[in-house]
Amino acid sequence: MKELLKAEFGRLFRSKMFRILVILDVLFNIYLIYGSEITGTVSKTPYVYIEVTQLTMLIFVEVYSFVAGAFISLFISREYSYGTMRNKIISGHSRCSIYLTELIVCSAAGMILLAGCLLVVAFTHFKYGILDEEAGYLIKMVIICCILVIVYNALIVFFSMLIDSKASSVVWSVIFVICLTVFSSMVNSKVTNDEYARECRSNGKEYVHSDIFDDTERKVYTALDSTLPMTQLMKTFTMTNFVDYGDGTGYVEEFIPPKGEETARFAVIDAGLIAAVTVLGIVFFRKKELK
Helix, strand or coil: CCHHHHHHHHHHCCCCCCCCCHHHHHHHHHHHCCCCCHHHCCCCCCCHHHHHHHHHHHHHHHHHHHHHHHHHHHHHHHHHHHHHHHHHHCCCCCHHHHHHHHHEEEEHHHHHHHHHHHHHHHHHHHHHHHHHEEEEEEEEHHHHHHHHHHHHHHHHHHHHHHHHCHHHHHHHHHHHHHHHHHHHHHHHHHHHHHHHHHHHCCCCCCCHEEEECCHHHHEEEHHHHHCCCHHHHHHCCCCCEEEECCCCCCCEEEEECCCCCHHHHHHHHHHHHHHHHHHHHHHHHCCCCCC
């Protein structure tokens, strides 16, 4: 497996497409921070810097899911196009080692791109400073981002390793990411509406009755809301509570930094998801006939 990793990392760093992605990654994140309309007020309040940082990392993971869908599919499908995948097996490498190697290398590529994002964020931190009480929150954001990058890689590698055609691999991977994103948004919206309606009902306020789940629906949607990568991202970066300040404006959303146990719970769920997808991918890849 050591030889496979060396060969694949060499192929990754020689890839012009990956080099271009790294450059675009840095430029894109610089634009998000320094080109944001809100950036002009960062020097006045560190809290605004926290908001800009959160927005930058949130957008990075959202965009990365689509970029990974295309890049990983093209990166792996070339192994089939050039017959390299078949040659590796003929040379005596196990299919399990080949699959894990692709997952490790693609995950490393994602981490490099994430590092580019964090580097830009770090420069902003050195310039504007950061509140001590927010440092822990930023660490939790970084941890969740790292884990979600691997989750997306595991899901996309699963598709890419089982589809020979370069075009089909890219199309199906991107379609999967789109469907996953839309479905995650729908689930998160329903759970949020349910929480808001229950809060209003308990305080004698008006609410939409259809927004409240029954017990079974609530368990299903809550489980999905904690499992889907994009909903985890939204819950981590935009956790809110509905508060009535008594000023006549009604209930408003108030930001609540995620608790440590919430981050740990997401990490455990994601680790299980990565392991399950990887095991299934290896099982199916072992049964796949290579042309």
